[in-house]
Amino acid sequence: MTNAAVHMEGQLHAPAHGAVATGAVHAKGQQHPIKLYLVVWGWLFVLSTCSYLVDYFGLHGYLRWSLILLFMVLKAGLIVAVFMHMAWERLALAYAILTPPIAVLVFVAIMVLESEYTHFLRELFFATPS
Amino acid sequence: MAETALTHPSEGPGRLPGWRGIAADWASDQRAFKNVSWGKAMMWIFLLSDTFIFSCFLLSYMTARMSTTVPWPNPSEVFALNFAGKHIPLILIAIMTFILISSSGTMAMAVNFGYRRDRVRTAALMLVTAAFGATFVGMQAFEWTKLIMEGVRPWGNPWGAPQFGASFFMITGFHGTHVTIGVIFLIAIARKVLRGDFDVERRGFFTSRKGYYEIVEIMGLYWHFVDLVWVFIFALFYLW
Numbered sequence: 001m002t003n004a005a006v007h008m009e010g011q012l013h014a015p016a017h018g019a020v021a022t023g024a025v026h027a028k029g030q031q032h033p034i035k036l037y038l039v040v041w042g043w044l045f046v047l048s049t050c051s052y053l054v055d056y057f058g059l060h061g062y063l064r065w066s067l068i069l070l071f072m073v074l075k076a077g078l079i080v081a082v083f084m085h086m087a088w089e090r091l092a093l094a095y096a097i098l099t100p101p102i103a104v105l106v107f108v109a110i111m112v113l114e115s116e117y118t119h120f121l122r123e124l125f126f127a128t129p130s
Numbered sequence: 131m132a133e134t135a136l137t138h139p140s141e142g143p144g145r146l147p148g149w150r151g152i153a154a155d156w157a158s159d160q161r162a163f164k165n166v167s168w169g170k171a172m173m174w175i176f177l178l179s180d181t182f183i184f185s186c187f188l189l190s191y192m193t194a195r196m197s198t199t200v201p202w203p204n205p206s207e208v209f210a211l212n213f214a215g216k217h218i219p220l221i222l223i224a225i226m227t228f229i230l231i232s233s234s235g236t237m238a239m240a241v242n243f244g245y246r247r248d249r250v251r252t253a254a255l256m257l258v259t260a261a262f263g264a265t266f267v268g269m270q271a272f273e274w275t276k277l278i279m280e281g282v283r284p285w286g287n288p289w290g291a292p293q294f295g296a297s298f299f300m301i302t303g304f305h306g307t308h309v310t311i312g313v314i315f316l317i318a319i320a321r322k323v324l325r326g327d328f329d330v331e332r333r334g335f336f337t338s339r340k341g342y343y344e345i346v347e348i349m350g351l352y353w354h355f356v357d358l359v360w361v362f363i364f365a366l367f368y369l370w
Contacts, residue, residue, distance in 0.1 A: 029244075029245035029343065029344060029347065030241065030242075030245065030347060031242070031245050031246075032242065034239060034242060037235060037238040037239055037242065038235070040235075040238075041231070041232075041234075041235035041238075044231045044234070044235075045228065045231060048224070048227050048228060048231060048364075051364070051365065051369060052220065052224045052227070054369060055206050055219060055220050055368075055369050056219060056220075058206075064369075065370070068365045068366075068369045068370065069365065071365070072361055072362060072364075072365035072366075075361045076358055076361050076362070079234065079354055079357060079358050079361065080354075080358065082238075083234055083237075083238045083350070083354045083357075084350075084351055084354045084355070084358075085347070089165075089166065090145070090151060090155065090163070090164060090165060090166070091147075091148065091149070091151055091152050092151065092152045092155035092156060092162055092163060092164070093163050093166055093171070093174065095152060096162070096163075096174075097174050097175075097177075097178050100178055100182075101178075101181055101182075101185070104181075104182070104185040104189075107185070107189060108189060108192070111189055111192060111193045112192075112196065114193065114197075115192070115193045115194075115196035115197035116196065116197075118193075118197035119196060119197045119198075119199065122197065122198075122199045123199060126199065
């Protein structure tokens with residue numbers, strides 16, 4: 001019942017909403033100007049160069065790690081949002097695909113704790129005194 | 131019914147936007163992913179599962195590297211090459227990165243021309259993408275050969291922690307396999323595009339379903355994902 005109601009409501013919005021959003025650009029499939037892809041392509045080159053330069057100049061410690069992660073996240077974001085068109089998909093799909101990987105971050109946190117513990121035990125019992 | 135080709139103008143007629151849209155789409159008792167064909171939805175779900183596979187590889191690499199008491203080999207030096215008498219760190223990997231990004235760019239444009247029904251340009255750009263991919267795999271084969279000659283094995287290497295080889299071969303090997311499959315996939319689809327299968331909606335050999343240019347975009351999703359994984363491998367394995 002409620003589903004039908006929601007759906008009906010959606011139908012009523014149809015002329016007002018759909019006509020504007022589906023402009024000529026989205027006429028058929030994912031149509032975006034080629035220029036957009038070229039710009040993103042350029043940015044990916046710039047960001048890759050930056051992350052390579054981090055290594056080339058031999059930066060170290062937290063500066064190195066934060067820069068690497070920053071460039072990595074920016075590049076991944078550009079690829080997913082523009083090249084894979086996630087920016088133009090409905091949120092139902094975007095969230096269904098983009099939220100589950102958060103579980104990976106939890107896994108990372110667990111394994112960081114675990115490997116620190118393992119490292120501690122190895123230092124304690126196995127490391128050969130040098 | 132399945133062939134009404136509901137291909138994604140993001141906000142179709144009668145669709146609620148934002149959070150209400152999520153609730154309405156998932157609660158509609160029909161199909162959750164409006165405007166997205168089953169093929170595209172399934173490719174996304176496959177890519178999500180592949181994300182978990184690569185995450186597990188990178189996680190086990192992280193665990194090995196964090197818990198070892200032996201110093202980890204310095205990737206910057208392991209992957210350095212001598213060019214014209216100069217010692218340049220990580221140069222091969224950098225070139226591979228640029229090649230893969232370029233292939234992603236040509237793929238994105240192929241998708242675009244596909245939806246414009248420009249048969250020849252779509253196929254040409256896909257073949258360029260495949261060529262970039264094949265070059266990438268070739269360079270990876272060179273890299274593997276070099277490291278194996280220098281004595282890197284899954285159980286040991288001359289520079290430090292023995293897990294280095296296992297992580298390296300597992301992660302880059304799995305990624306290289308994905309690139310190789312992608313190249314084959316690209317060539318297969320490019321052939322169909324060139325033959326005009328999607329202009330006459332010719333039925334597929336295995337599936338007997340009508341072909342649409344959307345397959346180029348679905349193929350593109352896979353290819354961009356391969357590039358995406360490389361972004362993470364490059365950052366976490368080679369640069370860290």
